[in-house]
Amino acid sequence: MTTHTQIRELINRLARLDAASGWAGNLNPTQRSVLGYLARANQFSRSPSHVSDYLGTTRGTTTQSLKSLLQKGYVKEQRSELDKRVISYALTPKGQDIAGSAVPMEDALNALGSNERDALQSALLSTLRNALAKNGGREFGLCKTCIHHREKGGAPYCALLKTALSAEEADQICHEQVPV
Amino acid sequence: MTTHTQIRELINRLARLDAASGWAGNLNPTQRSVLGYLARANQFSRSPSHVSDYLGTTRGTTTQSLKSLLQKGYVKEQRSELDKRVISYALTPKGQDIAGSAVPMEDALNALGSNERDALQSALLSTLRNALAKNGGREFGLCKTCIHHREKGGAPYCALLKTALSAEEADQICHEQVPV
């Protein structure tokens, strides 16, 4: 068995364990991923299309997942005024409780030394970047690590969307992010 | 966002990418995982129960997956004579073709330096061990890295099952494996 195969297996098993680990709410792995993404994405990146891009599924599937999250009261719709086709989903207080609750795998990662943990994170990130580059996928990094991120009057500013941003927004995931 | 959350996200996204990447055959991610496991497990570790333990799902689900792999001609049943309840699944030649075909994510991992790749593998393995220890899960490591592995007359021997093993078997996954 090659090293590559082993790494792939490890990643898949860890993802499975993570998915199977107890989570609050009546949510399956995909729904939890959607909720987790919405919790960390900025207001310009919370539409069904963005979620599908992030998760690598189709818009049809995402619509279904959002429908069941909506029904369970974890998210709410916000239709855009500017473009009436666009919907941005936001977490309800109930959804925020769940998204902020304890993270599976946390103990397992804590048991790693902090050097090892940093090495793990950077190797995973490189791998993800390489893999995404092959597929034309986006990285979905944080706003503040983007080439379009500026400072304007001491506050964060997006040169692409030509909008001022709150400090909080600069720390969120953005669909348009292009790493520096 | 904490480092832990980021690592979890990276693992989940990579697993999703891996699942979505093109594979031969008409197989979904779970079926591919089952096939991949069967391809690498020894003859004592290829029953529905073992597959469920490995994947962390229930026996019911595994039965369904095996049924569809059987129907598609990728695996075949081998009922045990010793214990008539037990079934061991083996890959057909067609199944071996698929299991041996190109691995998604291979290029992404190749782009990593070999040091970084080794660090990645060992950090992932530690994390998996920690996580499994919490759940009482087994590691499913290779036979030759097990405390029950011996040499007898120059050939591998399992002190638990009290059986001689081929060199090939010593290199396979065993359900009973306990890391040295």
Place this chain on the structure above:
DNA sequence: ACTACTAGTATCGAGTCGAAACTATTGCAA
């Protein structure tokens, strides 16, 4: 105004998944 494109939805079929009920076989113990 026409057309191409984009955002989101609905529906289909195959399949996952956990849960629970079920059959067949094996093991243990009174």
Place this chain on the structure above:
DNA sequence: TTGCAATAGTTTCGACTCGATACTAGTAGT
């Protein structure tokens, strides 16, 4: 030896994922 508990595997149910396809509605470009 009979009798029961444990084990291996199957079946069925309901909720859901997922890709594919066809659909509606709003937006842009010519």
